[in-house]
Amino acid sequence: RHYPGRVAPHSSPSGGSDNSGHSNRLVRRLHHRRFGNYERLVPTSLTKPTPKSPLPHQFVNLPAGIKRPPYADSGQVPSDSFVPEIPILTADEIARLRRASKLAKEALEFGGSLVKVGATTAEIDERIYEFITQDKGAYPSPLNYSGYPRSVCTSINNVICHGIPDNRRLVCGDIINIDVTVYKDGFHGDTSYTYLVGEVDEKGRELTQATKEALELGICVCGPGVPFKEIGRVIE
Numbered sequence: 523r524h525y526p527g528r529v530a531p532h533s534s535p536s537g538g539s540d541n542s543g544h545s546n547r548l549v550r551r552l553h554h555r556r557f558g559n560y561e562r563l564v565p566t567s568l569t570k571p572t573p574k575s576p577l578p579h580q581f582v583n584l585p586a587g588i589k590r591p592p593y594a595d596s597g598q599v600p601s602d603s604f605v606p607e608i609p610i611l612t613a614d615e616i617a618r619l620r621r622a623s624k625l626a627k628e629a630l631e632f633g634g635s636l637v638k639v640g641a642t643t644a645e646i647d648e649r650i651y652e653f654i655t656q657d658k659g660a661y662p663s664p665l666n667y668s669g670y671p672r673s674v675c676t677s678i679n680n681v682i683c684h685g686i687p688d689n690r691r692l693v694c695g696d697i698i699n700i701d702v703t704v705y706k707d708g709f710h711g712d713t714s715y716t717y718l719v720g721e722v723d724e725k726g727r728e729l730t731q732a733t734k735e736a737l738e739l740g741i742c743v744c745g746p747g748v749p750f751k752e753i754g755r756v757i758e
Contacts, residue, residue: 558725560679560695578671580651580662588661591705597669618707622660626711629654630702633674637717639694643676643687646700650674654704663703663710675701675714694720697730 581594593599611619633650651673654662662673670686677685677699678692684701692698701714716730736757743756 558723558729560697560723560726561693562680563678563690578666580648580673581666584661585655585659588655588659589705589708590661591663591710593668594661594666597666599668615709619709619711622704622706622709622711623713624711625654625658625660625706626702626704626713629658629704630700630713630715633700633702634715634717637692637698637700637719639692639720641692642689643678643685643692643698644672644689646676647672647674647687650700650702658704658706660704660706663705663712664701674703675699677701692719695722695726696720697722697726 577597584590592603629650632653633646636646636649651662651665654660654673664670664675665673672687674687675684676687677683678690678696683699685699696719697716698719699714699716701712703710703712716733718727718730722730739756740753743752
């Protein structure tokens, strides 16, 4: 669900199980006993999205006047987007970064309110897209990033991260991570949260609770002069 151990044993590189019926039954038994009782998914796509034509429908339907990040039109991420030094922001830049981050939080909470049995991740994605663009006048950062076709990432059960929203309906027992990033005033605000769908098994609840505790510990240690590796140390 959030680490390789959640992937069922004996999986093939294509995401399928061994061919023999005996192996399939064995995999299912081991799967449920070791990692909990949940539906194992094959991601919508096992290949990296690439810029292509036509552009994603959400991009075509963007409201006029929304400021777009440099990669939005072409889908190509500029080579100078990643620099070795972390810039020291001015007071004005910090204020803009806070606004983008606050909006990301609001969009995530709105998306979380849509999580229920029977909902599809495509529907959740579309509603968050409308919230970010039409209600808030911002740009959903994942949209057309290296050709990514949607506005958020939705990762269910054994899909570790960056799952592409689709038409599968959520079922009782799923856990779903919604990853929201928004672009506003020249800055990206990025956040995610894992939600429980209906009654989730004990292992799923333990996983999400442990992850939440680790996040809070990582946040608590942040401060001036603290090296980044300290965040990783306390989480580990």
